[in-house]
Amino acid sequence: MTITGIPSRPDLRSTLRATIRDAVLDAAAVLLPVSCAGCSAPDRSLCAGCVQALAPEVRRHTVRGVAVWSALDYDDVPRTVLLAYKDGGRVDAARALAGALRPALAAAAGSRWRAVVPVLIPSTRAAWRRRGYHPTGMVLARTRALAPPLWHALRLTRQTADQAALGSAQRADNRAGSMVASRRLSGRRCVIVDDIVTSGATIAEAARAIGAAGGTVGGAATLARTPRRRR
Numbered sequence: 001m002t003i004t005g006i007p008s009r010p011d012l013r014s015t016l017r018a019t020i021r022d023a024v025l026d027a028a029a030v031l032l033p034v035s036c037a038g039c040s041a042p043d044r045s046l047c048a049g050c051v052q053a054l055a056p057e058v059r060r061h062t063v064r065g066v067a068v069w070s071a072l073d074y075d076d077v078p079r080t081v082l083l084a085y086k087d088g089g090r091v092d093a094a095r096a097l098a099g100a101l102r103p104a105l106a107a108a109a110g111s112r113w114r115a116v117v118p119v120l121i122p123s124t125r126a127a128w129r130r131r132g133y134h135p136t137g138m139v140l141a142r143t144r145a146l147a148p149p150l151w152h153a154l155r156l157t158r159q160t161a162d163q164a165a166l167g168s169a170q171r172a173d174n175r176a177g178s179m180v181a182s183r184r185l186s187g188r189r190c191v192i193v194d195d196i197v198t199s200g201a202t203i204a205e206a207a208r209a210i211g212a213a214g215g216t217v218g219g220a221a222t223l224a225r226t227p228r229r230r231r
């Protein structure tokens with residue numbers, strides 16, 4: 001049990017580790033030849049036009065009873081950059097994505113932001129193996145917003161399929177009962193943090209798991225939301 005807003009030692013160590021790892025990855029990106037992660041223009045990690053396209057416009061919506069604040073529409077440049085960041089090795093986009101996530105986090109936390117702790121959606125083992133890091137965790141570490149995150153507050157009780165391949169009903173089945181809190185969350189006011197919200201099944205399951213551990217969910221913050229009607 002820790003006093004709200006003051007990280008326990010493991011939390012602090014995880015935050016420091018994430019910060020150091022980010023610095024190393026950024027340094028590596030600088031040494032390698034780069035092109036824009038959004039449009040492939042040469043010699044820029046992100047060109048001015050794509051930086052502009054990542055300017056957050058935080059919008060609130062409700063999915064499965066949870067208020068969600070999303071910074072970007074998962075379309076066009078934000079979609080290309082997020083895909084490049086998550087699965088194309090473009091970790092250098094973390095800084096720009098953190099700039100988009102920060103206001104969504106602040107909006108989700110509201111006026112009690114000092115007392116609100118971010119909680120991440122846990123990665124599957126397959127995702128960990130593939131990437132070696134938690135993409136949303138790396139962005140979150142860079143936002144330096146709110147209280148230090150409760151790293152690893154949730155864990156998976158079973159390995160779930162990749163949501164991207166599933167329809168809405170299947171997404172809910174895939175996630176239902178798949179998470180559990182790895183610590184007591186009594187008295188904790190949490191904001192769930194995820195990269196993309198589509199059906200809301202993942203966020204709803206995280207909210208259920210947090211509630212089952214005694215925590216309160218103030219809302220969720222995501223980098224992007226999938227537009228309701230896909231082209």
Ligand SMILES: [Zn+2]
Binds near residue numbers: 036
């Ligand atoms: Zn560009």
